Each structure stands twice: as structure tokens, then as C-alpha cells.
Amino acid sequence: MAREAYMGVLAxxxxxNGNDIGMAWFGNCGMWTDGQGSIRGQVCLTPLVREGLFPERVPVIxxxxxxxTASIALHGAWKDVLSGQTDLSLAMGVEKTFSLGAPEKTVQLFDGGIDQYDREEWLSYYAAAGVAAGKPFAPGPGRTIFMDTYAMQAAWHMRTYGTTERQIAMACAKNHQAAVHNPKAQYRFAMTADEVLVDRPVSWPLTRAxxxxxGDGAAAALVCSGAWLARQPEAVRGRAVRIAASTMTAGKYRRLDEPGLSKLAAERAYRAADLTAKDIDVAEVHDATSFCEIYQSEMLGFCGIGEGGRLAESGETAHGGAIPINLSGGLVSKGHPVGATGLSMIDELVLQLRGEAGARQVLGARTALAENxxxxxxxxEAACSVIILQR
Structure with missing residues (x-):
């Protein structure tokens, strides 16, 4: 997968070849479950070094x-170029989340995303939140604990703002429909809101859809300076996309009624790019569940707090709407290969800004936002990235 993503970004x-690359950032979360930690990127890129495709002695972080993970890799590559360390930096994300016959490896990978040193802290936190949300915290088989935490947030949002199961289902169905037109999507079948609602329950109000x-996946991006770009053929220069802002925030144990860390990351990104939410033509947001898309619509300023469900119901987040979101199909359809997901979002938005998204194309898209x-x-989330791209 690393080879395919790398050769794809070169092409x-x-x-x-990658002879101009001066730095590489390699993102991955789960290789340690196969016994490979510490030097994951070096291991994956060494065959390419031997073949003269990746330069020798280039630092791999x-x-x-x-x-x-992949958004953090891109953030690092972006800072390389801003600081003048190099004119060309590589960001990659590679992940296998599915292990045939070894589901315990998948569980290990996801367990790494929550505090394993002080489990009592979050167990107590979620138990109290479950009371406030009207949905007890009750993890069960056949799902990660994260689905239960999202479900509690959805239940609280429904109780507080009147968000409905159907509104969540409409956000989901919209993304399944979009994925039909994405050849890179894991799930390429349409669903209606009714079909979403009657799918197998995971953790109320969330269904499987x-x-x-x-799923597995890999993605990569090259970040270059203006000087490097100026030396390239017009065919390359004409397809370049500018990083207008890249911001990161860290999570905390917040109150249910307190805005999340993505709101602060978005505000910082808008300031850095001298833009507002109204300037965004198309967005990719982290819909690990379809409720997350509703929530992030609010945090990113696409609607008011508590209005995300109504925004999804209005159709304005669909193709042709005022603020199209997740035209890739989102994580629920495009797929969510953990360590590669952030760069898969960037791939979609770059296609949109280049006018190369085919049936998913947002006409005249000039400014795009990714939240991961x-x-x-x-x-x-423990970490959040908001990246703004411009044509």
C-alpha cells in the first residue's frame, strides 16, 4: 500500500522519482500489532530506496x-516547507485495520486511541455523561467503544436540540449516494434514509450504515515551495493547490454543552487564511459516525450550534447545496483506514479544486476545508486538524 500511494503521488x-524530496513524514497506527514499531516508515520505504525511487539518507519521521495521523503528517510536511528546511516534503498515511482471522489486532489498534493508563477516569466520565444524555454508557460486542461515545453525544444532542434519527440518517444516505461516484470508495452503493434507519443497530441511535x-488504505501528498513549483512544467504548475492554513488542537475532558476542539481549530484556521465559514465551497469532515457530520457542521460554523440536524435535512450539504460536505462518501462510505484517513480527505478536496472530481464536482470550487x-x-478527540486549501 505504501508503494502504491508513493508511486501515485509521484505520477x-x-x-x-523522488530525488527532490528532502523530508518524509510517515503516518501509521497499527503496524505494531504485527510486531513492527519504531521505524515503520523506514521499513516501508526501504524497497523504494533500493530501486532508486526514493532518495537515500532522507529523514523519515x-x-x-x-x-x-495523516493530517499530522501533512502538517509536518507543510512546516518543513514554511521553515525553509526543504523545497519538497512528503506526507504519507498507510493503514491496515482488517486482519483476516485475527480480529484482536483490530481491537488492539483502536484501543490505542483511548487512555489505557487511567481507564477509571473515562469510565466514570462516560457513566455520568450517560445519565445526562439519557443513554447509559454500556459498551457491547461487535463495535468499538468509540461508537458508544458517539451514540451518547448523539442522544444528548437529540434531547437538547431536537435533532432526530431521520436527520442523522439523511446525512448518512447523502454520503452513501455520493460514494457511488467515487471509484476509490470502499462502499459504492446508494442507500435511502429509510434503509439507513432499518439497518442493523450498533448503539442507539446509530445503525451500521x-x-x-x-478497511485498509493509503494516501500521500507532496508539499512544495513556490520556488520548486516554478521550476516544474506548466502541466504540473497548473494543477497545484495552495495550503492556506493548517491548524491543530488537543482534546480535553469537556462538558457535554461545551464546544469541541474542532471549533477552536476552525477559528484559528479561518483567521490564518483571512476567511470565514461562508467562504468554504466544499468540505470533508470526520464522520466516524453520521452524527459527527451534523456536529462538525456546527463546530466549523456552517450553521448555528444545535442546527446541524436541520442543515442536513435541508439538502444544503449535498451536491449542489450551499455547503457540500463529504462528497467523497465520507468515512461511512469512502472508508476509514485510520492512519491514512486525513490525507484521503485532502485527495478528495484537491480533486475538487482542480475540477477533476467527475460527477461529484462542485462547480467553481475555489476554497475547501478538511476537518480530521x-x-x-x-x-x-485527542487531536484535531483543520486544513484550508485554495485553488
Whole structure:
């Protein structure tokens, strides 16, 4: 998977090899379950070095941040170029979350995204939150604990703001419909809101269709300076996309009625890019469950707090709407290969800004936003990235 992503990004940039690359950031969360930790990127890239495709002696920095891993890798590559360390930096995310005959490896991978040193803290936190949400915290088989935490947040949102199961199902069905047109999506079948609602229950109010599947994937991006880009052929220069902002925030044990860390990350990104939420033409957000898309619509300023369900119901987040979200199919359909997810979002948005998204294309898209969270700290993600791209 690393080879496929790397060769793909070289081809996209019109390069025969990576000789100009001065730094690499390699994102992965689960290779340690197969016994490989510490030097994951070096292990995966060594065959490419031997073949003269990846340059010798280039530093490879391994990063891990739960589902935000690939966005952290991109953030590092972006800072390399901003600081003048190199004119060309590589960001990669590679992940296997499915292990045939060894489901315990999948469990181990996801367990790494929550505090294993002080389990009592979050067990007590979720138990109290379950009372406030009207949905007891009751983890069960056949799902990760994260689905239960999202379900409690959804229940609280429904109780507090009147959000409905159907509104969540409409956000989900919209993404399944979009994925039909995405050749890279894991699930490429349409669903109606009614079909979503009657799918197998996972943790009320969430059904299976509303939850991101287990799957493998890889993605990569090259971040370059203006000087490097100026030396490239017009065919390359004409497809370049600018990183207008890249911000990161860290999570905490917040109150249910307290805004999440993505709100702060978005506010910082808007300031850095001198933009507002109204300037965003298309977005990819971290819908590990379809409720997350509703919630993040609010945190990113696409609607008011508590209005995310009504926004999804209005159709304005669908293709042709005022703020199209997750036209890739989102995590629930495109897939969620943990350590690669953030860069898969960037891939979709770059296609949109280049006008290369086919049937998913947002006409005239000039500015795009990606929100990607990883791990959990209470009801916050442990890490959150918001990236703004411009044509």
C-alpha cells in the first residue's frame, strides 16, 4: 500500500522519482500489532530506496495520532516547507485495520486511541455523561467503544436540540449516494434514509450504515515551495493547490454543552487564511459516525450550534447545496483506514479544486476545508486538524 500511494503521488506530480524530496513524514497506527514499531516508515520505504525511487539518507519521521495521523503528517510536511528546511516534503498515511482471522489486532489498534493508563477516569466520565444524555454508557460486542461515545453525544444532542434519527440518517444516505461516484470508495452503493434507519443497530441511535467500516488504505501528498513549483512544467504548475492554513488542537475532558476542539481549530484556521465559514465551497469532515457530520457542521460554523440536524435535512450539504460536505462518501462510505484517513480527505478536496472530481464536482470550487480528528479524550478527540486549501 505504501508503494502504491508513493508511486501515485509521484505520477500526479509528473515525477519519475523522488530525488527532490528532502523530508518524509510517515503516518501509521497499527503496524505494531504485527510486531513492527519504531521505524515503520523506514521499513516501508526501504524497497523504494533500493530501486532508486526514493532518495537515500532522507529523514523519515514516523507519526501517530489516532485517526488524525495523516493530517499530522501533512502538517509536518507543510512546516518543513514554511521553515525553509526543504523545497519538497512528503506526507504519507498507510493503514491496515482488517486482519483476516485475527480480529484482536483490530481491537488492539483502536484501543490505542483511548487512555489505557487511567481507564477509571473515562469510565466514570462516560457513566455520568450517560445519565445526562439519557443513554447509559454500556459498551457491547461487535463495535468499538468509540461508537458508544458517539451514540451518547448523539442522544444528548437529540434531547437538547431536537435533532432526530431521520436527520442523522439523511446525512448518512447523502454520503452513501455520493460514494457511488467515487471509484476509490470502499462502499459504492446508494442507500435511502429509510434503509439507513432499518439497518442493523450498533448503539442507539446509530445503525451500521451510520458508522465507518473497517478497511485498509493509503494516501500521500507532496508539499512544495513556490520556488520548486516554478521550476516544474506548466502541466504540473497548473494543477497545484495552495495550503492556506493548517491548524491543530488537543482534546480535553469537556462538558457535554461545551464546544469541541474542532471549533477552536476552525477559528484559528479561518483567521490564518483571512476567511470565514461562508467562504468554504466544499468540505470533508470526520464522520466516524453520521452524527459527527451534523456536529462538525456546527463546530466549523456552517450553521448555528444545535442546527446541524436541520442543515442536513435541508439538502444544503449535498451536491449542489450551499455547503457540500463529504462528497467523497465520507468515512461511512469512502472508508476509514485510520492512519491514512486525513490525507484521503485532502485527495478528495484537491480533486475538487482542480475540477477533476467527475460527477461529484462542485462547480467553481475555489476554497475547501478538511476537518480530521483522532483518538478520544472524553468527548473530544485527542487531536484535531483543520486544513484550508485554495485553488
Amino acid at each position: 500526479d506530480a509528473g515525477l519519475a 514516523n507519526v501517530e495520532g489516532g485517526c488524525a 451510520m458508522c465507518a467500516p473497517i 480528528g483522532g483518538g478520544v479524550m472524553g468527548f473530544d
